[in-house]
Amino acid sequence: MEKKKHKLLKGLIITLLVTLFAVFAVILPVISCIMYGMVFGIRYETQSYLTFSTGNFPGLMRDRYEFASNEGQILTGYRYYREGQDVKGLIIMAHGIGAGHNSYMDCADYFTQNGYDVFAFDVTGNDESEGSNVRGLPQGVIDLDHAISFVEGLDEFSGLPIVLFGHSWGGYSCTSVLNQHPEVAAVCSVSGFNRSSDLLLFQGEQMIGPVINIMMPYLNIYERIKFGEYAVQTSMDGFANSDARIMIVHSEDDDTVGIQYGYDVYYGTYADDPDFVFIRYTDKGHSSILSNGGSREYMRGINEQLMQQLDGRTPTEEEREAYYSQAVDMDIMATFADTDLLGQVVAFYDEALGVN
Numbered sequence: 001m002e003k004k005k006h007k008l009l010k011g012l013i014i015t016l017l018v019t020l021f022a023v024f025a026v027i028l029p030v031i032s033c034i035m036y037g038m039v040f041g042i043r044y045e046t047q048s049y050l051t052f053s054t055g056n057f058p059g060l061m062r063d064r065y066e067f068a069s070n071e072g073q074i075l076t077g078y079r080y081y082r083e084g085q086d087v088k089g090l091i092i093m094a095h096g097i098g099a100g101h102n103s104y105m106d107c108a109d110y111f112t113q114n115g116y117d118v119f120a121f122d123v124t125g126n127d128e129s130e131g132s133n134v135r136g137l138p139q140g141v142i143d144l145d146h147a148i149s150f151v152e153g154l155d156e157f158s159g160l161p162i163v164l165f166g167h168s169w170g171g172y173s174c175t176s177v178l179n180q181h182p183e184v185a186a187v188c189s190v191s192g193f194n195r196s197s198d199l200l201l202f203q204g205e206q207m208i209g210p211v212i213n214i215m216m217p218y219l220n221i222y223e224r225i226k227f228g229e230y231a232v233q234t235s236m237d238g239f240a241n242s243d244a245r246i247m248i249v250h251s252e253d254d255d256t257v258g259i260q261y262g263y264d265v266y267y268g269t270y271a272d273d274p275d276f277v278f279i280r281y282t283d284k285g286h287s288s289i290l291s292n293g294g295s296r297e298y299m300r301g302i303n304e305q306l307m308q309q310l311d312g313r314t315p316t317e318e319e320r321e322a323y324y325s326q327a328v329d330m331d332i333m334a335t336f337a338d339t340d341l342l343g344q345v346v347a348f349y350d351e352a353l354g355v356n
Helices: 002-040 101-113 137-152 169-179 196-208 211-231 235-241 263-270 294-309 317-327 339-353
Strands: 061-068 074-081 089-094 116-121 162-167 186-190 245-251 276-281
Touching (some): 061 116, 061 137, 074 101, 074 137, 089 101, 089 137, 089 169, 089 339, 101 116, 101 162, 101 339, 116 137, 137 162, 137 169, 137 196, 137 211, 162 339, 169 186, 169 235, 186 339, 196 211, 245 263, 245 339, 294 317
Parallel strands (some): 089 116, 162 186, 245 276
Antiparallel strands (some): 061 074, 074 116
16 A cells, blocks of 8 residues: 555656646747737838828938848838038937837937937848848847947948947947947937846736746746847946947836836936936837827827717727828928927937047
8 A cells, every 4th residue: 555655656756857847948939939920920011191201391301221130131211311511420220129110200200400420220030121020129139239330331430430329129239249349439228228128027027917027037048049149248238348428318118118127227327427318208108108198199089089989989000000091291290209309319319529
C-alpha cells in the first residue's frame, strides 16, 4: 500500500514538473509572441479624413524621397521647407505609433516658419512606407538610424547641422538612436521612454495586470532575437554616448507612456546638467501634448453632431468615416499646434546650434 502511494505521489510530481516545464518553456513563449504580434504585426495608416496636405499650410513646400532600411524595405520621406530663406539646420522628425508622419505636419510647418528645414518619414509598416507591419518598437530606432545616414549622404543637406524631434515612439527613437549617431547636435523628445521593454511593461500592466511580469522575460528575449542590439540599447545609453543637447517634454497624466518610464528616469540623473532642458506638464495627456487643446474640442463638437444625427445610436465605422470625410476641415485642424511649446523647442535648437 505504501509503495502504491509512493508511486502515485512520484507520478503526480513528475506530471506537475512536466506541466510547469510546458507552461514556461512552450506555452508562455507562444502566448508572448502572439501578444506581440497583435500589437506590432499590423500596418498603421492615417485615416483619409485626417490627412494633411501642403495646401493646408500656406507657403509650405515639400519634396519626396525614398530610401532603404535594414531589410531592403523602401521608406518614404519628405523634405519640408520654405523657399528663399536662410536655413539654420535640419530637423529630422520621428512619428509616434498609430500612423505615419503626416499627423505632425503642423509641427513641420511651424519649424519651417522659424528657419529650419524638416525631414520627416514614415517608419516601416506605416502610411507610404513599405512593410506589412511595424514589426516592433526597436524598428523605429532602426529606421531613424537609416534615415539619418541617408540624409547625411545627400548633397542638398551638406553642411546643415542635424537635430532630432520625436513624439512617443518617435521620442524613444530620437534618444535611443544617439547610440548610432552621437554626432547629432540636439534632440527634443516629447512623451518618450527610456527602453522598449518599459512601454511593453506599462501597456501590459494596463491590459492584463501583474501577469505581464511573468511574460516580460519572454517578450524581451523575443525582441532581442528579432532586433539584436537595438532591442537592448536605451536612451540613457544614448545620452552617455553623445554630447548632444537634450530637451525632455512629458505630462504627468500621460496614460499611454507613463512619465516614470521616461522623464523621471532622465531627470533623476540629469536634472542639474546644463545640457538638459526639462518641461513637465500636469494635464496635457499623451496624444494632445503637441496641441493647444483646440483639436480635441473641435473633434468633440463633430462627434456630438454625428450622435445627434443618429439619435444617439452608435455609428458604424462606415457611417463614421463618411461623416468625418464631410465634416472635418483640415484647414481648421492645421491651426491647433501648441506654438508656445514649439516656440520653446525652436529656442532650444537655436541655442544648441548658436544661431538666432
